[in-house]
Amino acid sequence: MDLYRKHYCKSNGFTHQSFYNHCMKNLFLFCFITFSFIGYSQKKTLQTKFISEKIEIDGKLNEAIWNSAAVAGDFITFEPDNGKPIPENKKSEVRVLYDNDAIYIGAMLHDENPDKILREITQRDDFGTSDIFGVFINGFNDGQQDFQFFVNAADGQADCITTDSNGEDYSWDAVWESKAVITDKGWVVEMRIPYAALRFSAENKQTWGLNFFREVRRDRYKYSWNFIDSKLGTFTQQNGTLEGIENIKPPVRLFLLPYSSFYVNANAKQKTYGTLKGGLDLKYGINDAFTLDMILIPDFGQTKFDDQILNLGPFEQQFNENRPFFTEGTDLFSKGNLLYSRRIGGSPSTRPNLATNEVVDASPATVNLINAFKISGRTKGGLGVGILNAVTEKTTASIRNTETGARREELIEPLANYNVLVLDQRFRKNSSVAFINTNVTRNGNFRDGNVTALAWDLNTKKNTYNLAGDFKYSYINTTEDKKGINSQLNFSETSGKYRYGIGADIMTKDFDNNDLGINFQTNYYSVYGNASYRILNPTKYFNSFNARINGYTQFQKETGKIQSNNLNIQINSDTKKNHYIGFGINSNPLESYDYYEPRAENRFVIIPERVGGFLYVSSNYNNRFAIDLNPSYTVFNEKGRENYGFAIGPRYRFSDKLSLNYNFNFFRQNNNKGYIDTYINPDPSSNSNQTIVFANRNVVTYSNTLSGKYALNSQMTFNVAMRHYWSYAENKNTLSLEQNGRLTDFKDYTANKNSSFYSWNADLSYTWWFAPGSQLTVLYRNNAGAFERNINKEFNSNVTRLLNNDALSHVFSISMRYFIDYNQVKNTF
Incomplete structure (x- = not known):
């Protein structure tokens, strides 16, 4: 030494x-x-105290009682420089008080440049380009589920339920008060969260999980009161604790949401008519953990429109769920990925049986929902229970005899009951095993479906490794008598800079969960793996950087032929100037055997090898003008076959009140090969009486969307959403599918199987949150769509014909929902 x-x-x-x-x-x-x-x-601990004084939620913190409350300070950086103390000039001080009805949050968020605090005014649950303050509360302090409440610097609100397994669910809405005020020292947030918006036990002495969150938007830095270590694969288990709450009782959670709606509909084929609707939604807290939600008379008339496409493939188009009842608080029902709620109130399960001289005059595209309810919650012991039930009405089609003119009604969907049951047991705060059952029972001699599953998500104590998987069993009633299984298992490292995962799954031919779920491919087994590298703290050039390689191979179960194979590399990064840059290389290095495109049993078409890449650039949204750019290109191991396209999305924020976003997408597939028909050979001496016909075609797609808002304040906004879509497939020549999966010229087929689909949707709306939880919406909507075999390639002419189409429909509606809290009514009277 x-x-x-x-x-x-x-x-x-x-x-x-x-x-x-x-x-x-x-x-x-x-x-x-x-x-x-x-x-x-x-874990940090904060002491709160009981108050009897009244606190006005005005963003001033001028009540003397605030000064006596303990301060939560010393925030720590979450992103991008994880673990670094918050700068002194961004010092954050938060206090918590409570009374018999609510918890109060007061936050002083210092900023050396108050004039630079970003404060875009947006709708609820949309942060916009604004600074944010949030509080995360777990009333059971079990690390399983956070109730998160956010206020932005423009005085807007957002709230969500967060779990590690399902992330943030912003469809959940609570009723609470807040006020944000910009001062000469930074900005102040004051919040009142009633106990009815939370979940906690009935114990006299409470200990809650607690964390505070702050984002300084102009720097894109995020901070938390209790340190959230980004190396760990968990978020909800890194809260601090709140102590000092005593002798409070969970309130009666009974909320009524009556509504009234008025609709005016018109198009070229019918006269204008008005419709008045009314109904009631109900929320009831069965106990401190479980909640009942009911829709007694549904009304989804103002739900966001679906983005329909030209679907040339063998599978149905999957749509997003936009109905509030089926999106709010559904984290339990997502277990096992068995629920596709668009089945409830979706298209009828059967089609009319027609004679040669009959046609369908009227057939509803969807089935009406009569009512629905769900019960969900989690006990203190970690048992989550979810029950979802819905009933749809009997639906018929009107059929006309073309010779006699006689009409008849045919049942295409009987009275049906849809049910989902989930039991999810959590243990050690970070692992769970779940039992799931979905069931559809249709009245009479119609198809019934039942699927049962066991799913597990197991993590080591330090959240460094994960073992997840499931086993599913499906049964279709005696009309088809099908039984099948689907199972998967994967293991992964979930912490640190270097991570990896491996897995496999298998699905038998008769597995079918499509009565209440959605599934495309069956009869296969697959293996897959991935490895990734990420930085945990900023470098000289990047705030964040992630590189990932993925591999996947799928085999047809009986033959062992490769149905799908993919190897890709992706890199995602945020630069020091908060521009996002990502790119990737995708390859399918082996020929694959597609058993679905031919639309015939035991037939397949060979898909050649291909390789491609993409680039994605998104400039910093903090700037008034920002742009997204996404070009892509793929080339096949086949002469002249290639795909290429690009998306461009400029956006401009004129002020904190007004902004517009535009997106244009173009995609072209040259020499695409796809199924168009099954040809019946009229020559009886032919070796085959039918031929599966493919087309060599060019497929071109254009999509234009425009969205924008003008906010009068955080409670009133005008919104616009427009979409024009056009896609066509032009067949160059026809091909026959051989038994070996190859395609050869086929000149006997002469029918026109070109496809052209175009659609238009436009929504103009005004939304006013006129009282807590209560909303008035005025909506004007027009939409049109058409499918044709003859392709008109003049873009302007297509748009004009679409907007002048007789099918263009117009809807004007006014809807008002009013929130009634039983506790407020009780206190009033």
């Missing part, structure tokens, strides 16, 4: 005393860093 000390002193110019001071300084620094890290890794 002495020799080392002498050599080190000599080489670095130290005297004996200065070397000693140098060592002590480094030792002190080492201890400071070590104990700082230990402090960050431990």
Whole structure:
């Protein structure tokens, strides 16, 4: 040690005393860093206190009682420089108080440049380009589920339920009060969250999970009160604790949402008519953990329109769920991925049986929903229970005899009951095993479906490794008598810079969950794997950087032929100037056997090898003008066959009130090969009486969307959403599918099987949150769509014909929903 000390002193110019001071300084620094890290890794605790004084939610914090409350400070960076203390000029101080009805949050968020605080006014649950403050509350302190409440600097609200397995669910809405005010020191947030918006036990002494969150938007830095370690694969288990709440009782959670809607419909084929509707939604807290939601008379007339496409493939188009009842608080029902809620109130399960001299005069595209309810919640012991039930009405089609003119009605969907049951047991705060059952029972001699599953999500105590999977069994009633299984298992490392995962799954031919779920491919087994690298702290050039390689191979179960194979590399990054850049290379290095495109049993078409790539650039949305750009290109191992396209999306924020976003998408497939028909050979001497006909075609797609808003304030906004879509497939020549999966010229087929589909949708709306939880919406909507075999390639002419189409329909509607809280009514009277 002495020799080392002498050599080190000599080489670095130290005297004996200065070397000693140098060592002590480094030792002190080492201890400071070590104990700082230990402090960050431990859970912080905040004490609250009971108040009897009234607090006005005005964003001023001028009640004297605030000064006596304990302060939660010393925030720590979550992103991008994870673990670094918050700068002194961004110091954040939060206080918590409570009374018999609610919890109160007061936050002073310092900022050295208050004029630079971003504060775009947006709709509820849309943060916009604004600074954000949030509070995360877990009333059971079990690390399983957070109720999160956010306020932005423009005084807007957002709220969600968060779980590690399903992320953030912003479809959940609670009723609470808040006010944000910009000051000369930064900005202030004051919040009142009633106990009816939370879940907690009936114990006299409460300990809640708690965390506070802040984002400084102009820097894109995010901070939390209790340290959230980004190396760990969990978020909800890294809360601090709130102590001091005593002798409060979970309130009666009974909420009524009566509504009234008025619709005026018109198009060229019918006269204008008005419709008045009314109904009631109900929410009731069965106990401190479980909630009943009911829709007694549904009304989804103002639901967002579907983005329909020209679907040339063998599978149905899957649509997003936009109906609030089926999107809110459905994290339990997503277990096992068995629920596709668009089946409820979707298209009828059968089609009319027609004689040669009959045609369908009228057949509803969807089935009406009579009512629905769901019960969901989780006990203190970690048992989550979810029950969803819905009933749809009997639906008939009107059929006309073309010779006699006689009409008849045929049942195409009977009275049907849809049911989902989920039992999800969590343990060790980060693992779960779930039982799921979905069932559809149709009245009479119609198809019934039942699927049962066991799913597991197991994590090590330190959240470093994960083992997940499921086993599903489907049964279709005696009309088809089908039974099948589907199972998957995957293992992954979920923490640190380097991560990986491997897995496999299998699905038998008769597995069918399509009565209440959605599934495309069956009769296969597959293996897959991935590896990734990410930075955990900023570098010289990047705030975040992630590189990932994925591999997937799927085999047909009986033959072992490769149905699908893919190897891709993706890189995603955020630069120091907060521009997003991502790119990737996708390859299918082997020929694959597609058993679905031919639309025939035991037939397949061979898909050649291909390789392609894409680039995605998104400039910093903090700037008034920003743009997204996404070109892509793929080439096949087949002469002249290629795909290419691009998407461009400029956006401009004229002010904190007004913004517009435009997106244009173009995609072209040259020499695409796809099924168009099954040809019956009229020559009885032919070796085959039918031929599966494919087309060599060019497929071109254009899509234009425009969205924007003008906000009067955080409660009133005008919104616009428009979409024009046009896609066509022009057949160059026809091909026959051989038994070996190859395609050869087929000149006997002469029918026109070109396809051209175009659609238009436009929504203009005004939304006013006129009282807590209560909303008035005025909507004007027009839409049209058409499918043709003859292709008109003049873009402007297509748009004009579409808007002048007799099928263009117009809807004007006014809807008002009023939130009634039983507790407020009780206190009033």
